[in-house]
Amino acid sequence: MTSTQTGSCLCGAIRYTISVPVTELRACHCTHCQKASGAAGSVNAVVPGASFNITQGAPKRYAATAESGRTLYRYFCGDCGSPIYSHRATTPETLVVRAGTLDDSSAMKITMNIWTRSARPWAWIDPASKQHPAQPEAPS
Numbered sequence: 645m646t647s648t649q650t651g652s653c654l655c656g657a658i659r660y661t662i663s664v665p666v667t668e669l670r671a672c673h674c675t676h677c678q679k680a681s682g683a684a685g686s687v688n689a690v691v692p693g694a695s696f697n698i699t700q701g702a703p704k705r706y707a708a709t710a711e712s713g714r715t716l717y718r719y720f721c722g723d724c725g726s727p728i729y730s731h732r733a734t735t736p737e738t739l740v741v742r743a744g745t746l747d748d749s750s751a752m753k754i755t756m757n758i759w760t761r762s763a764r765p766w767a768w769i770d771p772a773s774k775q776h777p778a779q780p781e782a783p784s
C-alpha cells in the first residue's frame with residue numbers, strides 16, 4: 645500500500661493528494677456539516693496542511709462563522725458542489741479533508757465522533773468510537 649492517497653470532487657475538476665498515511669477518521673455531527681453535506685454530517689481525515697496538495701483545479705472557499713465565533717473556511721468544487729476540505733482561519737496547518745472524496749478509504753475507520761449533541765437521530769455512531777458532545781478539548 646502506498647502512503648499517498650488521492651481524491652477528487654464528484655465531477656473530477658478538482659483532484660488532490662495526501663502524502664501521509666491515514667487510518668483514523670473523525671465524524672462531525674455539527675449543524676454546519678449537516679447543511680454542507682445534505683446528510684448526517686461529515687467524515688474526515690485530519691492531516692497536516694503540508695501533506696495536502698491540490699493537483700488539479702481550484703476549489704471555491706466559503707467562510708462560515710462557527711458556534712465558537714471562529715471562522716472556518718470550507719473549500720468545495722464550484723462546478724459540482726462537492727465539499728473537499730476545511731480549516732480554521734487561524735490554523736491552516738491542520739486540514740480536515742472530507743473522506744468521501746478519497747478515491748480509496750478501505751484501510752480507514754471512524755475512531756472519533758464530535759458534536760454528537762447535535763447528531764441527527766438517524767445518524768449512526770459506532771459505540772466503540774471516542775465521542776465528544778462538541779469540539780474535543782485538545783486540538784487534534
Ligand SMILES: [Zn+2]
Nearest residue numbers: 653655721724
Ligand atoms: Zn467538481
Ligand SMILES: [Zn+2]
Nearest residue numbers: 672673674677
Ligand atoms: Zn462539522
